[in-house]
Amino acid sequence: MPAVPPSRVKPALRLRVVLSEKVAIGPGKADLLEAIRAEGSIAAAGRRLRMSYQRAHDLVAALNADFREPLIETSTGGARGGGARLSPAGEAVLDTFRAIEAEAAAAVEPRLEWLRDTLAP
Template identity: 50%
Template structure:
């Protein structure tokens, strides 16, 4: 799983409006849904409870003009699933690009601070 924010010392979190922020946990969930095609599998991959996965999904889907994660009910025969909507793909790509840019922007400062640690 992609976690440059923790490796580089940056936890990149965007407060997009009062009461809603997009940060590493939500971005990781979007990425895991894209990779697995399942909310349950995404949650397992990230060590998130099903309740947490549904809470984050609902928060993101309600915050944006269209859902970021689209779901299909499985029923007794299975067949359900989840995927990123085109807007979800765009939001994830934009977030990851901003995260990379921010990490690069602070790299020299991080190196300087680390050089004076014990």
Template identity: 45%
Template structure:
């Protein structure tokens, strides 16, 4: 079973989240969530699992285990490595790219479908206490 706490990685505190947080479950414990997709996007940019792990503030082992969990979840690999190249040896596969597109699409279409309900929920929020407001301002600053 894939680790779940990837979705609460350091540097991306839960209090800064806004809108829908979505995990996709497959009925047997397997799932994908925003932490895994963030990791895939960072690997795409860094072309390295090690460098992606550093950027996301997690250990190489943890990043590797997450990539391995995704590989075991799906029929096709999500990354391919080229051991000959030093430092920039990892690329997403076409399936890895598709996984990002599908998950981000689910996020976007869900947010669009929930807009009116979200507005009504926000309108019902209690005013924040002054101390909490100051803390939010600092975090967002």
């Protein structure tokens, strides 16, 4: 497959917010929160993101431990009786992270364009 010419690729910013020595949130965790919101299940969110259930579950456990309030609420129950959803705190953290991403991207867009324009043809 031929490479896409630089002029057709929109420069992008991938942001990771470091909140403490041990806590950060970036696109991966935000995508997982969005997938849980959409799917109502940790397992389904993991599949949607092509992530193992164990990895998704570990990230959920970390997110819930890292913040004062759980970001993801789970309910147990077999045969499709269980599920997961974002708590109000989870919704707020996700919305805040996405707003930070959008504001940062808008702030650096001219510089990203300049960097892209300096690429060799």
